[in-house]
Amino acid sequence: MVTVASILAIKGNAVLTIAPHRTMREAVEMLAERGVGALVVTGVDGAVLGILSERDAVRVLASEGARMLDSTVARIMTSRVKTCTPFDTADDVMEMMTAGRFRHVPVMEGGKLSGIVSIGDVVKHRLAAFESEHQAMREYIATA
Numbered sequence: 351m352v353t354v355a356s357i358l359a360i361k362g363n364a365v366l367t368i369a370p371h372r373t374m375r376e377a378v379e380m381l382a383e384r385g386v387g388a389l390v391v392t393g394v395d396g397a398v399l400g401i402l403s404e405r406d407a408v409r410v411l412a413s414e415g416a417r418m419l420d421s422t423v424a425r426i427m428t429s430r431v432k433t434c435t436p437f438d439t440a441d442d443v444m445e446m447m448t449a450g451r452f453r454h455v456p457v458m459e460g461g462k463l464s465g466i467v468s469i470g471d472v473v474k475h476r477l478a479a480f481e482s483e484h485q486a487m488r489e490y491i492a493t494a
């Protein structure tokens with residue numbers, strides 16, 4: 351079974367974070383430069399205050415135009431963040447993403463942010479699991 355812990359063991363625990371008082375200009379620069387789809391918004395104590403994805407940036411750009419770049423991240427982010435734990439499975443996270451229509455889930459361990467899983471990570475690991483099951487089945491059939 352593919353768990354969030356096994357995904358993080360390969361991709362690592364790094365999470366790109368941004369403070370809520372930062373500007374959207376800084377946020378979009380970070381999204382572009384680092385090639386990620388979302389930033390976790392954290393307070394000084396490291397608490398998760400929200401999540402800001404490229405979709406949020408596009409939405410406010412469409413409704414407010416380029417002046418949104420001077421807005422704070424706090425005004426644009428989603429504050430009710432759905433998180434998972436390392437013990438959740440890839441299927442649990444996929445269900446969460448499908449039900450909530452988002453593609454990023456921060457991982458919390460002992461109340462602390464300890465990683466992030468994207469839909470790309472989940473799909474990649476599930477495909478790898480399918481491949482190895484398929485291979486094992488083929489080997490079994492060949493020896494039966």
Ligand code: AMP
Nearest residue numbers: 401403405428430431432452453454455
């Ligand atoms: P995404 O598909 O991740 O680009 O996000 C789509 C929308 O869902 C954006 O408004 C995000 O701020 C929001 N969002 C992304 N991840 C989460 C999450 N884990 N919990 C709640 N909202 C989220």
